[in-house]
Structures are given as C-alpha cells and as structure tokens.
Amino acid sequence: MHVxxxxxxxxxxxxxxxxxxxxMRQLALERFGCLAFVSASEDGQEIALSYWPDADSIRAWKxxxxxxxxxxLxxxxxxxxYRVEVARIERSYEWEPTP
Structure with a gap:
C-alpha cells in the first residue's frame, strides 16, 4: 500500500x-482505486492523506x-x-476498543 x-x-x-x-475525492475513490482519503485545514495550512493499492493507481490519478x-486551479x-510526497507503507496497525 502507498500513501x-x-x-x-x-x-x-x-x-x-x-x-x-x-x-476530486469522489473521482479518486470511485474510479482510480483510492482506498481512503482524509484531509484537514487549519490556520492557512492543509494536509491530505490518500491511500492507494499501488504506484500505478497513483500515476493514473495524477x-x-x-x-x-x-x-x-x-x-x-x-x-x-504545496508539497506532495509519495511513500510506501511498510507496516500498519490499529487499536479499536471492543464494545
């Protein structure tokens, strides 16, 4: 997976x-294989993280x-x-409380 x-x-x-x-978010998710897309803006700064299955999907989207x-625009x-960085995720884990 890539981010x-x-x-x-x-x-x-x-x-x-x-x-x-x-x-653009909908297009990435629905047509280009984007797995997840999150963003936040505050005090004149924006950050967006999009997760992709492979580099080819990112290139097609770009x-x-x-x-x-x-x-x-x-x-x-x-x-x-702005700055764009593409990275490969080598490890991922999460914690979710049980109900």
Whole structure:
C-alpha cells in the first residue's frame, strides 16, 4: 500500500474550492482505486492523506484530465505553496476498543 501526503499553504478557500475538492475525492475513490482519503485545514495550512493499492493507481490519478485541471486551479487560486510526497507503507496497525 502507498500513501500520498499533500501539504499546502492555502490562500482564501472559496465555495468552488470545496466543490472541486469533493469532486476530486469522489473521482479518486470511485474510479482510480483510492482506498481512503482524509484531509484537514487549519490556520492557512492543509494536509491530505490518500491511500492507494499501488504506484500505478497513483500515476493514473495524477495524469487524469480533471485532476490536472484541479491542480492548475490550485496553483492559480487556492494554494500559495504545496508539497506532495509519495511513500510506501511498510507496516500498519490499529487499536479499536471492543464494545
């Protein structure tokens, strides 16, 4: 499994941003094999984690026309700066209390 870590310094996030972000999330999950997608914004910073089964799925997602347009809009309107890191998850565990 892989994780894409997206960190950004944001400008003013408007209604169009939230609509595009939701559309991109759904597209990643429904058409490109994304396993999970979580994000948070606070004090002009955003972080998003998306989990993928393999690197090929990430590459296909990165090259999709709608995603390329969203990236361009992000650079022009919503982000002052961003960084993307792709990593392979070597170990994962969780704790969940029993009811």
């Amino acid at each position: 894409v870590i997206f960190r950004a310094a944001t400008r003013q996030l408007d209604a169009e941003y939230f609509a595009v972000a939701q559309q 090259a999709h026309a709608d995603h390329l347009l969203a990236q361009q 992000g650079r022009e309107r919503w982000y002052r700066q």
